[in-house]
Amino acid sequence: MRGGSFGVPTMEAFILQIVNGLDKGSAYALIALGLTLIFGTLGVVNFAHGALFMIGAFCAVTLSRLLTASKTVIDETKTDFLGNPAKTEVPYLYDIVGVDAANVIIDWAVPLSILFAIPVMMLIGVAIERGLIRHFYKRAHADQILVTFGLAIVLQELIKYFYGANPIPTPAPDAFRGSFDFGAMLGFDPNVIIYPYWRLVYFGFAAVVIGGVFAFLRFTTFGMVVRAGMADRETVGLLGINIDKRFTIMFGLAAAVAGVAGVMYTPINSPNYHMGMDFLVLSFVVVVVGGMGSLVGAVLAGFLLGILESFASMSAVLDVLPGINQIILYVVAIIILLTRPRGLMGRAGVMED
């Protein structure tokens, strides 16, 4: 936050705030994208989506714990402070792939967790849709909100039971730890815009995932059918297409998107059991600002609000409007809802009861 300390916002400070907003904006965009996918396909407002983000983060925790599962070996050559032979923890992985390879794998546990998280999250998503949400299509929206809210509490408490209430630090691979001088790359004075590597990685990753989801919907037959179903579910069903099955898969996909967003977020913020709820409230705000049911709107609003939040945290702004960084998103959401009720890019007829 070096830029923020200047009394007058400079170009450097401006760019710094934009890049600062990108990582949080990426998380918002990914969660909001999943929320919108579920809402657009199944018409359900999923209050448990934050919990899916959180479970994704704990997939990373689980995998790194599995990888570092160790046995105790007594090392005769060294002694501990009492003079007894030293005991060292040796991961089982050393025996399986060798010490060097194992160290690399453990170091890269977080990115590797993506591979682990995708199938897990897909399964969880499909299970939730088939087991629970399917029975709520015909019920009132209030019931859908309530049942997913209850589910969110349950998932959160389960994680708390198994992993405890404290945040679990999960570091990024060595290569991406620390920061680099982003400003110097753009031709500004050195040491003005310092940016952590991992946040840039996160942004790039989010861009790839978002691009992937859009390409999937745009360029595959499956995606085309899903989009048709989003526009008019009944007609697609009458054409003899099993749209329910595809929508279930979309729920799994949305869960996977939230999950990998959670996996990659672990080095930025150590995962704890209530991180999902913290993000969920804001993600709703994002979806509402972007426009219920609009995928592009959700992504745009995610980045926009992330950057806006980061601007509101500048001390130049805080001097004028103290505390604005805490409430800026809510204020924006309220203004947007009252002036453009459909949000920035909302479609007509969505949720207008």
Add this chain to the structure above:
Amino acid sequence: MLGLNSRDLQLLLLVIALTAFAPFLLNPFPVDSSLAQFNGGYPDLMQRFVIFGIFAIGFNILFGLTGYLSFGHAAFLGAGSYAAIWMMKLLTMNIIPAVTLSIIVAGLFSLAVGYISLRRSGIYFSILTLAFAQMSYSLAYSVLTPITGGETGLQPKISDPRILDGPLAAGASPRASLFGLEMSSSYELALGGWVFTFNVGYYIAAILMVISFYVAIRIFRSPFGLMLRAVKSNQNRLGYTGVSSKPYTLAAFVISGMYAGLAGGLLVAMDSQAGAERMFWTASGEVVLMTILGGAGTLIGPVLGAGLIKYLENIISKINETVLTGWFSWMPEGLQDAVVAMVYPFVGKGWHLTLGLMFMMVVIFLPGGLMEGLSRIGNLFSRKPKTSTDADDGAANSAPKAAE
């Protein structure tokens, strides 16, 4: 009598009897028995029963009648708490100004929030109220610290001005009272192995809850209440008949906000402290749970829901591993460990897990809450078909009929 028909009068009398004899009813086990931990008849918990009962009754006037699901009602409870604590700091430790101001402040606050939020309906309304509540919470935690005390919250201090009370006697600490009758004072009645506690604060809160309940009955039975049900059943049709629903929903919103303010003021009257966590959105979620669990749209359901949740919260979170082991000690060794291990996640610190599961079960299987469950059980035993005017007068399916 009192403008009620006989059924409602019975209901009111039932509530009066339940609250008046709560110290007996909630203490069914002798103090020394191993079941004494299930006694709920201690002042702190009984106060919470009735205070959250008020909160839930008010929430039900909005959600049960109009169907507008607010996820931000804790903000009004919090606002009421802050108003009450300031009265205690500035004016007097007497609870009357504190509670009065808390109702007024919460009413004004809910008027402002309702005026904006009610421009949208459905899910948007829920999100708007949630956004307002979270905003209030964030503000109370950060910028408004001079008014709200931030993280530490507010308590009456000895150094506060309190212009209506004289200076405190040396060594005395400020205690909330009603004309000298201290909220925390109680009378203990020992009968055989039983000890029953009659607490001043509880009875004051209970009287206010009975009044709140009476007002709620009158609202439910009034033409105004009928209008609110019409909003729930078909807002479009109401619009086509030339009625603007906005003043009605706004009035319901403000009334429920004032109920929340009363509850917030009473919380302060009982424990003399206010903090931002009362505004957190989980607190808003809790009142939704109470209302749904008891039965949204029914008169007595929310009170039962509030009582049940607060009771379980206090009792279940007290159960720890030792207690569990004691319970299942009659089982063979291995089985005992297995059962304890299975039950353990759901008790003690795992109370929220139980709450979440219970909530899901109710929403899935009993959308009408406990009241629907009771009437279903009632139907099992009585052959004659129930008419919609019976028992669960509000529960979803009968509401459209009432509206037409």
